[in-house]
Amino acid sequence: MSATRESAVRVGVLFPDLLGTYGDGGNAVVLTQRLAWRGIPVDVVTVAAGQAAPDSCDLYLVGGGEDGPQVQATRELDRSRALHRAVDRGAVVLAVCAGMQILGHRFPDATGADVPGLGLLDCETVRVDRPRAVGELLTGPARVPDPDRPGATIDLGELTGFENHAGRTLPGPSSTALGAVEVGEGNGDGSEGVVCGRVVGTYLHGPVLARNPRLADLLLGWVVGADALTPLDDREVDDLRAERLRAARARELAPRRSWRDLLRRS
Amino acid sequence: MSAAHPSPSAALPARSRLAVATGRAVAGASQLVHFGSGSVIGGRAALLVDRDLLRHLTRGREVVLVSATNGKTTTTRLLGAALGTDRPVVSNSLGANMTPGIVAALGPADPAATAVLEVDERWVEQVLAQTGAGTLVLLNLSRDQLDRSQEVRKLAERWRRALTATPPERVVANADDPLVVWSAQVAPEVVWVGTGQDWTADAAGCPSCTGRIAFEAGHWRCTACDLARPEPHVTVDDAGVTLPSGRLEVALSLPGRVNRVNAAFALAAATALGADPSAAGAALGQVQEVAGRYRVARLGGHPVRLLLAKNPAGWHEAIDMLTPAPAPVVVAINARIADGHDPSWLWDVEYERLAGRLVVATGERRHDLAVRLRYAGVDHVTVEGVEDAVARAAQAEGHRPGAIIDVAANYTAFQEYLEMVGGPR
Numbered sequence: 001m002s003a004t005r006e007s008a009v010r011v012g013v014l015f016p017d018l019l020g021t022y023g024d025g026g027n028a029v030v031l032t033q034r035l036a037w038r039g040i041p042v043d044v045v046t047v048a049a050g051q052a053a054p055d056s057c058d059l060y061l062v063g064g065g066e067d068g069p070q071v072q073a074t075r076e077l078d079r080s081r082a083l084h085r086a087v088d089r090g091a092v093v094l095a096v097c098a099g100m101q102i103l104g105h106r107f108p109d110a111t112g113a114d115v116p117g118l119g120l121l122d123c124e125t126v127r128v129d130r131p132r133a134v135g136e137l138l139t140g141p142a143r144v145p146d147p148d149r150p151g152a153t154i155d156l157g158e159l160t161g162f163e164n165h166a167g168r169t170l171p172g173p174s175s176t177a178l179g180a181v182e183v184g185e186g187n188g189d190g191s192e193g194v195v196c197g198r199v200v201g202t203y204l205h206g207p208v209l210a211r212n213p214r215l216a217d218l219l220l221g222w223v224v225g226a227d228a229l230t231p232l233d234d235r236e237v238d239d240l241r242a243e244r245l246r247a248a249r250a251r252e253l254a255p256r257r258s259w260r261d262l263l264r265r266s
Numbered sequence: 267m268s269a270a271h272p273s274p275s276a277a278l279p280a281r282s283r284l285a286v287a288t289g290r291a292v293a294g295a296s297q298l299v300h301f302g303s304g305s306v307i308g309g310r311a312a313l314l315v316d317r318d319l320l321r322h323l324t325r326g327r328e329v330v331l332v333s334a335t336n337g338k339t340t341t342t343r344l345l346g347a348a349l350g351t352d353r354p355v356v357s358n359s360l361g362a363n364m365t366p367g368i369v370a371a372l373g374p375a376d377p378a379a380t381a382v383l384e385v386d387e388r389w390v391e392q393v394l395a396q397t398g399a400g401t402l403v404l405l406n407l408s409r410d411q412l413d414r415s416q417e418v419r420k421l422a423e424r425w426r427r428a429l430t431a432t433p434p435e436r437v438v439a440n441a442d443d444p445l446v447v448w449s450a451q452v453a454p455e456v457v458w459v460g461t462g463q464d465w466t467a468d469a470a471g472c473p474s475c476t477g478r479i480a481f482e483a484g485h486w487r488c489t490a491c492d493l494a495r496p497e498p499h500v501t502v503d504d505a506g507v508t509l510p511s512g513r514l515e516v517a518l519s520l521p522g523r524v525n526r527v528n529a530a531f532a533l534a535a536a537t538a539l540g541a542d543p544s545a546a547g548a549a550l551g552q553v554q555e556v557a558g559r560y561r562v563a564r565l566g567g568h569p570v571r572l573l574l575a576k577n578p579a580g581w582h583e584a585i586d587m588l589t590p591a592p593a594p595v596v597v598a599i600n601a602r603i604a605d606g607h608d609p610s611w612l613w614d615v616e617y618e619r620l621a622g623r624l625v626v627a628t629g630e631r632r633h634d635l636a637v638r639l640r641y642a643g644v645d646h647v648t649v650e651g652v653e654d655a656v657a658r659a660a661q662a663e664g665h666r667p668g669a670i671i672d673v674a675a676n677y678t679a680f681q682e683y684l685e686m687v688g689g690p691r
Contacts, residue, residue, distance in 0.1 A: 017471075206610055243633050
């Protein structure tokens, strides 16, 4: 993709009113600001439920949400095929949690019945007889295949976030996991996330791009070229990452929880 | 109700009387070793002795339950004040809002007193079944503690199930919250309160059919089924509340639009229970602080005002209550079990609206807040302890010497600071 763009980067935020329960709207803020700080113009196209999704965006964000809205969002995207057309011509997609499940081949609805997904990620989500996965999620150093250089990978460092999901996701043969789980549950088979070309799925909230700026810049680099991404001052994110990595490894979901908290909890 | 069945304490079964005594002894012991008020642990001990204690303590008693994501403590306090104008009232006024806290509040109380009880939104089913409450006040449902409550829609389902299983005589409910309307509409009688709330982020999908809800000014409806805003019986404006009996001016001491809404719910419920509207309205104005919220105190050598803001819908209202920019503000974020372990909700708060002032970020998750504020373009610093944070705010350019500094904190941070300034009273 071209490193010198004449037009603004178009970021499509799909159905945040349906799929925005877990703060994933923050991913759009992160991408917008990381472009703006580098002087790269950006247009955010927010698509509300009931509106037609455009197929002309450079980058799409699909967030996490609840069972009912998840089925509704799938219905709308399946009908319009806009996301399919966009992916076919190389658009970048980040899909989080329920969003990742939607992009796979199938996922269970609130009753446990299979709902056909969009088939843009080679994975399927199943219901399992295990507790909901809720807590800090940390991967080891994550590497993603470089879609422009076969055989090469791009290093993302550890991925940190918070997971909150009932289903478990099985990556298929033509996909790659985003990383290997160090702390938490992730896909449920020891891996976390699914990558197919420029379509990335993950269970990480936080939001994921706020906690993992290298992943944010990977997605942006796929649109504007890595050379256009001058370094940013990420010291505050580094502080946050250091603290969350330490807390996850210490299994410290409740920092400084004391007997008093337990008693007050009522 | 209570008038027809006077319920002297002698009517309490022996096992329940022993349970109450045990609870008080345990609570007293807990206080002695400085574990806070001891009401919750005392309540738990009492329930071990008598599992049905809540049922026994509320038999023959007039009971009103208040639940919501936001505003339940304040509305309970206001409703207690309104009903207190013409009858004895007992309340779990410090916010211990699950069964143990409720039995601890009721145990030593006058058995004839009307119980005005705040109930955690996840405990409505159980508390309604046990108390057989005559009136249930349902304010709102929005995202909060995602790691615990899971999905807000499931809570709406549980409320609806509770109202089907144990229908109260009446429900007082928010006509502008589709999740609440869908839950409450199964009740035999609903007093709908038009709140004009504009937080709609958690209700885009219809709770009834998963269709899309269309919001317009003053109205909402599902585009796929019959669910729509009911015509309110009670409405609220800048200076008063319009009840079925007429409009009433209400001069509140509590700040903000959201507290006028809470007052409207309190008046709607109190007048439905026979309270005199003007006496009740006057009583609301006497409430100055609620479990420490809005208290002005000294912290870090400076006067501060404590505000509780614990989720996006709460922040949406709290930002309007802050002293305007350029006055600095201290914001404290924890993520303990009572706060929810996942502070991703910070990204659903419009912190961009804090621009033009210094924000001092503190609390255990101040680094999460700092990253959020950086992306929001808001001037900020992080400071570990709250007293140092207040002192830092006092050095901000926008601070007027001697002015009260707002400290907005989420749940456990708020409780910690409240203890530092004398605790609840």
